[in-house]
Amino acid sequence: ETGVTQTPRHLVMGMTNKKSLKCEQHLGHNAMYWYKQSAKKPLELMFVYSLEERVENNSVPSRFSPECPNSSHLFLHLHTLQPEDSALYLCASSHDARLAPTEQYFGPGTRLTVT
Amino acid sequence: AQSVAQPEDQVNVAEGNPLTVKCTYSVSGNPYLFWYVQYPNRGLQFLLKYITGDNLVKGSYGFEAEFNKSQTSFHLKKPSALVSDSALYFCAVREGTDKLIFGTGTRLQVFP
Helix, strand or coil, rough: CEEEEEEEEEECCCCCEEEEEEEECCCCCCCCEEECCCCCCCCCEEEEEEEEEEEECCCCCCCCEEEEECCEEEEEEEECCHHHCCEEEEEEECCCCCCCCCCCCHHHHHHECCC | CCCCCCCCCCEEEECCEEEEECCCCEEECCCCCEEEEEHHHHEEEEEEEEEECCCCCCCCCCHHEEECCCCCEEEEECCCCHHCCEEEEEEEEEEEECCCEEEEEEEEEEEE
């Protein structure tokens, strides 16, 4: 788990705030992912970056804005969130899955509460 | 679209007994299947994967999974459960090249 780190681990924000989640991977991977985990629901893939290019956006509301400045870092910028956005946000990384099926390695997550 | 189903929300087993956590899949093409475990307040940890080859796949912490093509199943197993195995277990299938589709999870409770 130390291979993928996420900060902060906990975040409470009001609906009018702007905040950012940070993810860093130390595994030499070149693909990174954001997932949302809500209670009693399957993990929802939000964004995929491969070689620093966004390759997938699963119809995520524009109040979530990802940024991938290099292959080791991934951000999720948050603004004007809704209470239903409260969840555990997980970052993951992997080798380029287009080359071969490969597992993803997850960070510990950021527990987000929107008040 | 690919999908996996975990039919049990919770599995209870006594320590020392064998455990099975069930997963069935629905795919078009070759199935690439994964198992992950999540401990409280932690991210998901990779346990094992099936890509091709032997139907019995061995993974971390003594876990193994059996791929059964005729039953479209990929059940997770361990011969002797430990209390420390208590956690949330997710089955996943690859869709496309980048996406993992996860099941809803099964909570494993191992009693002393």
